[in-house]
Amino acid sequence: MCGIVGIITKNANGFGMDECELFTNMLQMDTIRGKDSTGVFGVDVDSKIDIIKADTDGWTFTQCQNYKAFENKIYSTYRIVIGHNRAATKGAVTAANAHPFKEEHISLVHNGTIYNKDDLDKSVDVDSHAITKALAKTDAAEALESIHGPFALVWYDTKLKSLNLARNSERPLFLIEYPNYWTVSSEPGLPYWLNGRENKKAMGMPKLIPTKKIVQINIDNLRAGFSEIEYENYSYMPPPMSYRPPTYSYPPSPLKSVPYVGTHSLPFKQGDSVTFKVDDIKHEEDDTDYIIFGHPMFEDEIDTNILVKTDTKLKHEADAMVAAGFAQGTLTSITDMGGMPVLYMRFAEPVRKDANENLNTDRDIMKAIANGCSRCKGTMVFTDISDSIVRQKKDGSYRILCSKCLKESKDKVPNTGSLLAH
Numbered sequence: 001m002c003g004i005v006g007i008i009t010k011n012a013n014g015f016g017m018d019e020c021e022l023f024t025n026m027l028q029m030d031t032i033r034g035k036d037s038t039g040v041f042g043v044d045v046d047s048k049i050d051i052i053k054a055d056t057d058g059w060t061f062t063q064c065q066n067y068k069a070f071e072n073k074i075y076s077t078y079r080i081v082i083g084h085n086r087a088a089t090k091g092a093v094t095a096a097n098a099h100p101f102k103e104e105h106i107s108l109v110h111n112g113t114i115y116n117k118d119d120l121d122k123s124v125d126v127d128s129h130a131i132t133k134a135l136a137k138t139d140a141a142e143a144l145e146s147i148h149g150p151f152a153l154v155w156y157d158t159k160l161k162s163l164n165l166a167r168n169s170e171r172p173l174f175l176i177e178y179p180n181y182w183t184v185s186s187e188p189g190l191p192y193w194l195n196g197r198e199n200k201k202a203m204g205m206p207k208l209i210p211t212k213k214i215v216q217i218n219i220d221n222l223r224a225g226f227s228e229i230e231y232e233n234y235s236y237m238p239p240p241m242s243y244r245p246p247t248y249s250y251p252p253s254p255l256k257s258v259p260y261v262g263t264h265s266l267p268f269k270q271g272d273s274v275t276f277k278v279d280d281i282k283h284e285e286d287d288t289d290y291i292i293f294g295h296p297m298f299e300d301e302i303d304t305n306i307l308v309k310t311d312t313k314l315k316h317e318a319d320a321m322v323a324a325g326f327a328q329g330t331l332t333s334i335t336d337m338g339g340m341p342v343l344y345m346r347f348a349e350p351v352r353k354d355a356n357e358n359l360n361t362d363r364d365i366m367k368a369i370a371n372g373c374s375r376c377k378g379t380m381v382f383t384d385i386s387d388s389i390v391r392q393k394k395d396g397s398y399r400i401l402c403s404k405c406l407k408e409s410k411d412k413v414p415n416t417g418s419l420l421a422h
Helices: 017-033 065-076 127-137 140-145 189-196 219-224 315-324 362-371 382-387 403-412
Strands: 003-009 037-044 049-054 078-086 101-103 106-111 152-157 162-167 174-178 181-185 213-218 227-230 273-282 290-298 307-312 326-337 340-353 359-361 389-392 398-401
Touching: 003 017, 003 106, 003 152, 017 037, 017 065, 017 078, 017 181, 017 189, 037 065, 037 106, 049 065, 065 078, 078 106, 078 152, 078 219, 101 127, 106 127, 127 140, 127 152, 140 162, 174 189, 181 189, 213 219, 219 340, 273 315, 273 340, 290 315, 290 326, 307 326, 315 326, 315 340, 326 359, 340 362, 340 382, 359 362, 362 389, 362 398, 382 403, 398 403
Parallel strands: 307 340
Antiparallel strands: 003 078, 003 181, 037 049, 037 078, 101 106, 106 152, 152 162, 162 213, 174 181, 213 227, 273 290, 273 326, 290 307, 326 340, 340 359, 389 398
């Protein structure tokens, strides 16, 4: 028997300190399912993965210096964290044989024992490592169907940028939803008990991962939760969605960047990131959702001939977008309302202006200012962004000026807009 635990944030800014503590406690308590080895992996917003593991129990593991550094990154960096407690079956008890295993784009933990390891790969000692290699070199349908024996699997695929959960009927694996995150666990009672001690309630019953399907969560769309896909569709990527305009004409747009000529096609496809001005919010007393309306921005101008619509169940998220005045989301579909195109967005988050009116999401701002001011190297404060400069360059890097350096630069160059213009 082995144990799997994990936590997946819904928030654009990642985990809170309470959630870091929850994961550590889950890893410690899950030692009851396996005390021979312990390991974890964390995934950041760019799909970069950190792995640490050791041939020791969960309690000892969480006291080591490497884990303390990992725990700090749960709060500052990661969006997904997965842990494993091993009860050794095949393969010696060594740090190398502890989970997770990583092969190419696949990082994996496994609960169970398979009987045909050599059919998958003879070069490794541990059956779980053989599964990892199989998933890395072939499609999921072939790899998972070829496993003989009990399994519950959690793996991250850096090619698809997705966390994946799969099992057969011989091993359990559960997802439980909370307001700000999902938990993953072999023991559904574990997060219930730990959160219950803090009076934190789940948003429903535990979801037992179905057999013959992969439950998938995309790192770019964490708030969307999970989708269930058949094994054979694991690598399927939906084609770009084309907009089909109605038979009547739209009013002409004043912006040259939106070609309403001929068929009145729109330059969008499913998955595009769109920045929009937040104009209104709709929420009645009995509504469960907060509906946000706005208009998209193109070349720093707002096109009022196109409507944007998005929603959230969380009041503080809606309030944050309204307060910021601008937001950014992912386009999921395009329809028509009385002759006006309507862009339906998901995963919207606030976009803030700096002193030069550059727009950045909270997530991008936090990433940009992590290394401090480009000039003085001093610490940047998120709340001072409106008095600072955070501008992304063409190469993806950022030009950062803290409020103090910006003021000093402006004082040295009076009566000119050259600083802000460049």
